Amino acid sequence: MSTTQPRGGTGRDTDSLPNGPAAAAILAAGIGCGAVGILAFAGDASDSVGRLLNIYNPTGTLSGVTTLAIIIWLVAWFALNRLWRTRNLDTGGIYVAAFALLAVGFLLTFPPFMDLLQGK
Numbered sequence: 001m002s003t004t005q006p007r008g009g010t011g012r013d014t015d016s017l018p019n020g021p022a023a024a025a026i027l028a029a030g031i032g033c034g035a036v037g038i039l040a041f042a043g044d045a046s047d048s049v050g051r052l053l054n055i056y057n058p059t060g061t062l063s064g065v066t067t068l069a070i071i072i073w074l075v076a077w078f079a080l081n082r083l084w085r086t087r088n089l090d091t092g093g094i095y096v097a098a099f100a101l102l103a104v105g106f107l108l109t110f111p112p113f114m115d116l117l118q119g120k
Contacts, residue, residue: 020084023094028080030098032073037108039065045118 043050043061053064107113 018084018086018088019091020087020089021081023089023091024077024080024084026091026098027094028073028077030101031076032069033105034101035069035072035105036065037105039068041108041114041117044114 039053040061043053043065050061053061053068055067056063108117
């Protein structure tokens with residue numbers, strides 16, 4: 001009597017595992033990156049927003065930007081994971097959205113681009 005198991009010996013059929021949790025993690029990472037860029041730009045462009053984001057004086061607005069972006073990332077990951085945990089999704093659009101949000105985060109934290117948008 002021999003039984004066959006998939007490679008790795010886990011006994012689980014990996015074809016039946018949903019990809020929703022992985023898609024949630026990828027998109028949430030993009031949302032977090034986009035949040036860093038948007039918050040950094042807002043804190044730099046507006047003195048009142050900059051004061052709101054200043055949680056710890058030695059680091060200035062960066063303390064609030066990173067803290068709030070981490071909270072946004074975790075909330076997005078939690079919500080998307082709960083929404084997609086049992087689903088199989090077409091991940092092409094999710095990858096594009098995550099990459100676009102990553103690009104937004106990068107561009108809005110790049111000083112020459114940020115200065116260009118502010119007219120400096």
